[in-house]
Amino acid sequence: MSGITTNQTDQRLRSQSNEMHIERPFWLIGNPDNRRTKGLQQARLQCGMSPAEVIPYPDLLKTWRQGGSLADVVNPSLQRKATAEVAPLIRIDAPGEQWDVERELLSLGAKDGDPNTESLSRESFTAEEALELRQDWGRIYAPAQWFNGWKGCLKRIGREAGELWPSARFLNDPEDIATMFDKRKCQQHLSAHGVDVPPVLQSPERILSYSELRAAMQTSGMYRVFVKLACGSAASGVVAYQINPRTGAEIAVTTVGMTVVKGRPVFYNEGRMQRYTRREEIETLLDWLCAEGAQVERWMAKASYGSRVFDIRQLVAGGHAGHAIVRLSKTPITNLHLRNERMLPEEAGVDGYRQGLVQTAAQTAMGAFPNSWSAGIDVMLSGGDNPRAYVLDVNPFGDLLYHVQHNGLGTYEWEMDILRKEPYKHA
Structure with missing residues (x-):
């Protein structure tokens, strides 16, 4: 379960690049020093691809606040190429793990007298107050306001990119990302597309207390x-x-x-x-x-392995089911950063039939978002001899998985290798 580090793998990926089509410009909206950005850039290098052109969230959000646009943070030479040559493929990555970005999103999501902004938050900040916040490590600041800012950010990225570079394409569509992020809308969307999800608690009105x-x-x-x-x-x-x-x-x-x-x-x-x-x-x-x-x-009973329950993070990219990791816990919450144990499916006794159920559920969930290319799908299996697979979550940034390979490749290498072989095209 070690990562891709050998010269042999690097040489294999680079040699395959001789077969590739004319490489499409790849732009990454993200945080430059983030582990996601570094991992993706390393993967592109190993695949013999040119580095992604990074559009930093801090620069973009500050530019918007000062009255500028996306065009003001994209290198002019890239803009000319995007217009005159091949349109870019744009990946929007996670905005987290950088405090300046969190404050900017809180500021962007401030109501400041706008009655049309959805927020019933018991904590809120004005746009100016948000920019002056000092980080209190681990504190959850006004999440509804943050989400308003994040949705606004995604909407504006989509609008400005469409106006500036009409033939540009997003790896994951901004509207899809917003839907995936909203667990309420996402589960409704999946259910409407025939994906099995846990039943929702029914109430005639939104539950507020x-x-x-x-x-x-x-x-x-x-x-x-x-x-x-x-x-x-x-x-x-x-x-x-x-x-x-x-x-x-x-x-x-x-x-x-x-x-x-x-x-x-x-x-x-x-x-x-x-x-x-x-x-x-x-x-x-x-x-x-x-x-x-x-x-x-x-709260549905998950399949178990020994004394622990588990679910599975299944990565899907370009319609392909790739890396899968089992997340085991003695508590109902299985996220790996909570010191829960990880295993490969076969190590946890998940046989081929059950793996097939998980992969099919994840691919069907991804198929509900035809304008998006990849996501980490969290899937649970029910217990018993006749298990069913239920999709718990769709994470548009769910490809940061450590210590797991598929076809001998880490997650980012696998995704970039697919893009190299199968140029991304959607309407």
Whole structure:
């Protein structure tokens, strides 16, 4: 399960480049020093491809704030080539792991008197206040406002790129990325396209509080649910919540930590699991989560290996199912950064039939986004002799997987090798 580092592999990939078509310019909107950017650039080098031209998020967001446009942060020589020669293929990468970018997105998502901006957040900042925030490591700042900014960022990238370079293509369409990021819309979209997803807790109105959540659970008889921050990633804002219908006792297991600052609750994304049993704490947590925007779905029993449950991150690119990693946990939340264990499917006893179910579910989910090329699809298998595969999440940036290979290649090398052999074309 080691990464691609040998000279032999490098030589094989470079020799294959002699067969390639005229290389299309590849632009990357991302954070220049980020591990994703570095991994992608290394992969392109190993595949004998020219480096991606990086458009930095900090430069782009600052330029917008100062009245400029995407054209102002793209090298003029690249713009001329994009117009006169071959149109670029643009990859939008994750904006995270850089505080300046987080502040800019919070600023971009500020309501500042706009009644049409969707936000029921219990915490908000003006555009100016957001830019002055000091980083408090792990704190979850106004997620609904951040998501407003992220959606605005994606919409503007799509609009300006279309106006400036009409023949340019996105690896993943900006509108698709916004939908994938919104767990509510994504699960609805997948279900409408015939993809099996966990059942959603039904309620005639949007659930905005702990009391409304409890009432909906009681009415539906659904006493075990996952409450997920609609725009969360890396298990941020995920709560496994259950009620004993006989006694009313309740338990919430989550990555969210809480404290009080100046009389107000503040929430953190912890690196370890938290367990809450006191009603006051659970009410505070779920009031916040529901107000920020939450997806509430049935907590379904996952397949298990030994004493641990698991799900599978399945990478799909260009219609191909590639790298797969099993994420095992003794808790309901399986994300690997929580010190959960990883295995290859065969190591965890996932036979060929079950792997086929996972791959088919992931490819079908990706097929629901015909204008997008790759994603990491989180899939769970039900237990028993007749398992079913359910898609839990579609991560447009889900190709950062360590220590796993497919056809002898790491994730970025595999994706770039596909692009080299199969030029990306969509309407």
